Structures are given as structure tokens and as C-alpha cells.
Amino acid sequence: xxxxLLIEDDLPLLRMYEVAFKNSGHTFIHAVDGEEGLKVIAxxxxxxxxxxxxxxxxxGFEVLEEVKKDLxxxxxxxxxxxxxxxxxxxxxxxQLGADDYLIKTESTPQEVVSKALSKLAGLx
Amino acid sequence: xxxKVQNTLSKAIDKAILQSIGDGLSVVDKEGNIxxxxxxxxKLLGWKAIDVMGKYLLDIVHVEDEVGNPVPFxxxxxxxVLSGKTTxxxxxxxxxxxxxxxxxxxxxxxxxxxxxxxxxxLIGAVQLFxxxxxxxxxxxxxxxxxxxxxxxxxxxxxxxxxxSHQLMTPLALVxxxxxxxxxxxxGKVDDEAKKYLDESFxxxxxxxxxxxxxxxxxxxxxxxxxxxxxxxDLGSLLSDTVKEFQHMAQEKQLMLTVAKLEPVIVMADINYxxxxxxxxxxxxxxxxxxxxxxxxxxxxxxxxxxxxxxxGIGINQKDLAKVFDKFYMSENFISKQATSIGLGLYISRxxxxxxxxxxxxxxxxxxxxxxxxxxxxx
Numbered sequence: 001x002x003x004x005l006l007i008e009d010d011l012p013l014l015r016m017y018e019v020a021f022k023n024s025g026h027t028f029i030h031a032v033d034g035e036e037g038l039k040v041i042a043x044x045x046x047x048x049x050x051x052x053x054x055x056x057x058x059x060g061f062e063v064l065e066e067v068k069k070d071l072x073x074x075x076x077x078x079x080x081x082x083x084x085x086x087x088x089x090x091x092x093x094x095q096l097g098a099d100d101y102l103i104k105t106e107s108t109p110q111e112v113v114s115k116a117l118s119k120l121a122g123l124x
Numbered sequence: 125x126x127x128k129v130q131n132t133l134s135k136a137i138d139k140a141i142l143q144s145i146g147d148g149l150s151v152v153d154k155e156g157n158i159x160x161x162x163x164x165x166x167k168l169l170g171w172k173a174i175d176v177m178g179k180y181l182l183d184i185v186h187v188e189d190e191v192g193n194p195v196p197f198x199x200x201x202x203x204x205v206l207s208g209k210t211t212x213x214x215x216x217x218x219x220x221x222x223x224x225x226x227x228x229x230x231x232x233x234x235x236x237x238x239x240x241x242x243x244x245x246l247i248g249a250v251q252l253f254x255x256x257x258x259x260x261x262x263x264x265x266x267x268x269x270x271x272x273x274x275x276x277x278x279x280x281x282x283x284x285x286x287x288s289h290q291l292m293t294p295l296a297l298v299x300x301x302x303x304x305x306x307x308x309x310x311g312k313v314d315d316e317a318k319k320y321l322d323e324s325f326x327x328x329x330x331x332x333x334x335x336x337x338x339x340x341x342x343x344x345x346x347x348x349x350x351x352x353x354x355x356x357d358l359g360s361l362l363s364d365t366v367k368e369f370q371h372m373a374q375e376k377q378l379m380l381t382v383a384k385l386e387p388v389i390v391m392a393d394i395n396y397x398x399x400x401x402x403x404x405x406x407x408x409x410x411x412x413x414x415x416x417x418x419x420x421x422x423x424x425x426x427x428x429x430x431x432x433x434x435x436g437i438g439i440n441q442k443d444l445a446k447v448f449d450k451f452y453m454s455e456n457f458i459s460k461q462a463t464s465i466g467l468g469l470y471i472s473r474x475x476x477x478x479x480x481x482x483x484x485x486x487x488x489x490x491x492x493x494x495x496x497x498x499x500x501x502x
Contacts, residue, residue, distance in 0.1 A: 010293050016300050019310060054289055083292035085336060086343075087395050088350060104296035105332040108303035 002120050003027045005046035007037035007063065008081075009055050013104070017050070020109035024117060034058025038066060041073060048120055050112070051098075053082040053089065061096065068097035077119050081112060145252075148233075151240070152181050153248040156206055168255055170226035181251070186224040195221065201237040205249045208239075220260070223253065232260045284342040288335050295335070299328040337467040341450070344474045351393045351478045355502040358421050358428050359385035361394065365401050366419055372409050379416030380409070388421050388428045391502040392479045400472040400483070404432045404495045407468065412436030412492070427481075427498040438489040447485055448473040472497075 004021060008014045009032050021028040029044060031037040035057040041049060049067070053060035060080065067073045077099040082089070085103045093101050099119060102112055142149060142160070148168045151160040158181050161173050169185060176184050181202060187195040197203055201217055216237075222230040233253040240248045302325040304310045306318060313321065343349050366382045373380035390397075408417040415435030422429055439447060446452045451466040469483070476483050480500045487493035 010297075012297050013293065013300075016297055016304075020300075020304065023309075083289055083296055086339075105292055105299060105329075108307075109300045110304065110307060110309065 001026055002047040003029060003044060004048050004050065004116060004120075005029050005031065005037070005040055005044065006050040006052075006081075007031045007034070007040075007055065007060065008050075008052045009033055010052075017109055017112065020113050021116075024113055026117075026120075032056075034060065034063045037063050041067060041076065046076065047123070048116055049076055049078045050081045050116065051078050053080060053084055053093070061092065064093060064096045064098055077123065079112075079116060079119065147252050147254045150181060150185075150251045151248060152202070152206075152251070154206060154246055156181055156202060156249075158184065159248065168225075168231075168253075169223065188222040188224065188230060190220055190222070192222075201235060202249060202251060205237045205239045206246070208246055220256075232256045234259075284339055288339040291335050292332065295328055295332055299325060299332070302328060334465055337465065337471065340471055341467050341474075344471060344478075349475070349478065351396065351475075353391050353393055353479065355389055355391055356394050358388040358390045358397070358430065358499065360387075361398060362401065362419055362421055362430065365398055365405065368402070369405050369409060372406075373417070376409065376413070378409060378412055378414070379418075380405075381416065381418050383418065383420035385421055388423050389502040390428045390499045392481065392499045393475075396475045396479065397499065400475055400497060401430065401432075403468045403472055404483075404497065408432055408434035408436060408493070408495070415492070423501060424498075426501055428501050430497040430499075431494055432497075433492065433494040435492040438491055438493055439485065439487040440489060444485060444487060448483065 004024075004026050006014065006017055006028065008017065008030065011032070014030055014032070018028055018030070029040065029046065031040045033056040037049075037051070037055070038058065040046070041063075051060045051063060055063070060082065064078055064080065067076060067078060074097070078097070079100040079102060080093045080098045081102050081104060083104045084090075085106070090101045100115060102115060107115070143163050145162055146164055148165040149160075149162040150158055150165050153159055158176050158179055161171070161176060165171070166173055171184060182197050182200060187200060189195055217235055220232050221235055223233050224230050232255070234256050236252045238250045238252075239246055240250060301310075302321055305313055306321050306325060340349070362382055362385060366380060369380055405417065405419065412434045413436070417432065417434045419430070419432050421431075443452075448469050449466075450470045452469065453466040473483055476497065476499075482498045484496045485493055486496070
């Protein structure tokens with residue numbers, strides 16, 4: 001059983017993804033801003049991070065940058081999950097080391113779950 | 125006797141003319157010593173003619189640059205003119221000079237220094253200056269205005285980005301739950317309810333497209349879209365894009381074909397090119413009820429040309445020029461369903477402008493339309 005962390009500040013969306021992951025057979029944890037997200041990553045060592053980009057305190061871009069710079073954390077796969085759909089946002093995340101980029105309005109919650117699960121399967 | 129009177133009279137007239145010139149005027153001999161100043165000189169600089177006559181002009185009128193550094197004597201225009209190094213014409217400084225008044229206050233000037241020659245020999249110079257405080261202020265005002273316009277544009281962009289983010293978030297929630305309900309994974313849904321949920325889901329998808337178009341339009345118009353040209357094969361991009369639309373074509377029982385393509389290497393932004401091609405193919409399928417859509421590409425001169433030909437409803441002659449305008453919508457279409465806000469072709473045109481390409485259309489009502497897109501070859 002893997003541990004999946006979602007960093008998301010919109011609570012209804014957070015609950016929706018929680019519902020989607022309910023029967024995935026994995027532990028689902030969350031954080032609601034960038035700073036808390038980084039703390040949880042360090043303390044909980046999740047197997048995969050789903051990261052919103054527009055976040056209070058510290059943006060998802062900053063969180064991504066810090067994770068991918070940290071030698072101990074950089075192997076953790078990070079999937080950006082945002083409504084930002086501009087090419088430059090996607091490119092920016094890829095450059096910062098994101099493992100994937102999903103647009104919330106393009107990918108259904110189930111697609112998000114299956115992407116996350118196949119990423120986890122690929123790690124084994 | 126009469127000559128002498130005339131001479132005196134003529135001198136008096138000359139003097140009156142010089143005195144009445146609105147600009148500050150000073151005349152120096154070839155050493156740079158003042159031989160004459162007019163009333164405007166006295167008024168603008170606060171010096172009395174009697175106090176400055178015979179004195180070294182550079183000593184009397186100190187000059188500073190924009191930020192207040194004194195301009196050294198040898199860099200002053202007057203020095204250059206008197207040195208005889210310049211061609212015997214009028215010289216003006218390259219940046220704004222500030223003259224220092226007798227009370228040490230300063231003002232910006234427009235300055236002209238002209239050498240005076242007598243029988244081919246340099247005998248001195250004339251310096252003419254005008255107070256340009258008002259012009260400078262107007263200039264500054266203009267700069268401030270320009271800056272605030274730039275600020276406003278940035279704010280506008282931020283506003284549109286922010287607004288679209290805020291609109292998209294609840295939309296992701298609506299679309300997300302609808303998709304889960306439709307899949308039956310989070311509760312039982314009967315067939316009839318599923319039909320309505322499907323419609324609602326399509327609606328939320330449509331709304332997403334509309335917000336995206338509005339955001340892209342706003343960014344394009346504000347000049348905030350960055351084009352990243354790369355070399356790529358247009359032929360394979362067309363094949364891939366056509367594949368994605370086969371499902372839509374099949375649903376409407378239309379033929380969607382792509383002519384056998386030779387590689388056509390272009391220099392353009394691949395993502396935006398795909399967006400433009402998708403948009404035109406999507407329109408072609410939308411406005412066609414029988415027959416199909418044919419896509420082909422070829423190299424013509426320095427350009428790659430993509431032709432997307434449909435056997436659809438066609439466009440009125442009077443509307444042809446308007447299809448690439450903002451918010452243009454076909455009348456036939458509006459009556460059918462409001463799934464568009466008329467930004468797709470407008471966005472395509474703006475994007476192609478940025479990439480050095482063009483988009484054109486030929487059409488005949490009842491027979492169909494052909495959209496021709498050109499892009500620079502690599």
C-alpha cells in the first residue's frame with residue numbers, strides 16, 4: 001500500500017479527489033497550502049505527490065522546485081494537478097522536474113487516479 | 125553725415141531685433157568671452173548684461189546633465205565650436221543640458237551654438253537657448269502615462285488569469301463529480317439520469333473551452349503569448365491531429381481523410397500549430413452534414429500550405445471577410461446551438477500572425493469551404 005499526498009487548497013476539490021482515491025487501495029493524505037505540503041512531504045515521505053499550483057503561502061511551483069532540489073526528496077514522483085492550462089505553465093513544471101502534468105478540467109478524477117497508480121506501478 | 129545716421133539707425137534696429145528675441149542669446153569672441161547678451165538671457169539666467177560683459181561665458185553659465193553632474197568645460201558645445209574642430213555649422217548637445225541661474229537654480233534648455241566667421245576666419249560664436257521646462261514636464265507626464273498603461277495591462281492580464289482560474293476551479297469540481305457519477309463508480313445511476321448527466325458533463329466541458337478561449341484571446345491581445353518556433357514535420361502533425369478527430373467524423377458519418385503526405389518541415393510553434401489545425405478541422409466537421417473533410421499539405425515557394433476542404437454548408441460571400449473577426453459566428457450556427465463564441469478563427473489568425481503565417485478561406489454556399497493555412501518552411 002502506497003501513500004499518496006494531495007496538496008490542494010480548494011476544499012471541495014480536495015474532497016472530490018479523496019472520493020476518487022477511496023477505493024484505490026492506497027493511503028490518501030493531504031495538505032492545504034505549499035508550506036504545509038513541504039512539511040508533510042518531509043515528515044510523511046509519501047510515495048507520490050499530487051500538487052496543485054496556485055496555492056497559498058508557497059506556490060506549487062516553489063514546492064516542486066524545493067522537492068526536486070532536495071537530494072533526499074527528489075526521487076518522489078510529483079504530478080502537477082492544476083486548472084492552469086497554458087503551455088508555459090506546463091513547460092515550467094516540466095523544467096522544474098515534474099513527472100507529469102494533469103489539467104483538472106481535462107482529466108476526470110478517475111483518470112487522475114489511474115495516472116497516479118500507473119506512475120506508482122512504474123516505480124516498483 | 126546721412127550715411128552715419130543710417131549706420132547708427134541700422135545698428136539700433138539690429139540691437140532692437142536681438143533684444144526682442146524670445147530665446148536667450150549670447151555672443152562670444154573667439155576666446156569665449158561675452159560680447160553681447162540679450163534681455164531674454166538676463167531674464168532666464170538672472171544675470172545683468174553689465175555684470176557679464178567681457179567675462180568667460182563658460183564661467184558665467186554653468187551646465188549640468190540630467191542627473192546634476194557638471195558638464196566639464198571641454199565637453200561643452202561652445203568649446204567644441206570654438207576649437208574649430210566641428211564643421212562650421214550649428215551644434216546641439218546630444219542629451220538634455222541644464223543651465224544654472226545666478227541663484228544656483230537650474231532649468232533644462234534646448235541649446236544651439238553657431239560659429240561666427242568673418243572672411244573665412246572664426247571670430248566667435250553665438251549661443252541661443254530656450255527654457256524647455258514645460259516640454260520636459262509634458263514628456264515626463266507622457267512617460268508616466270505610458271508606464272501606467274503598461275501597469276494596467278499587466279493588471280488586466282493578472283485579472284483575466286485570476287478570473288479564469290477562479291472560474292475553472294468550481295468547473296473542475298462539477299465536471300469531476302459528473303464524470304464519476306456517469307461512470308457509476310460513486311453511486312447507482314439509472315439510464316435516464318445518466319443521459320442527463322452526460323448532457324451536463326458536455327456542458328461543463330464546453331464552458332471550459334469557452335473560458336480557455338477568452339483567456340487565450342486576452343493574452344494574445346495583450347501581447348503575452350510567447351511563440352517558441354521549432355523545426356517539425358507538418359505532415360506527421362496533420363496525420364496525428366486527423367486521427368484524433370476520426371471519432372467525431374464517424375459519429376456524423378463523415379469521411380475525414382488526409383492526403384498521402386511527403387514530409388514538410390516547417391519552423392513554427394508546434395503546440396499552437398496543432399491548436400490552429402484542430403480548430404479548423406473541428407469547425408469543418410461541425411458545419412458539414414454529408415460528404416467529408418479532406419486535409420492536405422504541400423510546399424509552395426517558401427511556405428508550407430495546409431488545405432482543409434469540407435463539403436459543408438459554406439459561408440456567404442458577404443461573411444467571408446468577417447470569419448476571422450473577433451466574435452464572428454455563422455448565422456446558421458447560432459440558430460443551432462450556442463457552443464461557440466466566435467473566437468477560434470480569430471485566435472488562429474492572431475497566432476499565425478505571430479508565427480509569420482497566414483490563414484485564408486474560399487467558400488461557396490451549399491458546396492463547402494476550403495481553409496488554407498500557410499507557415500514558413502524551415
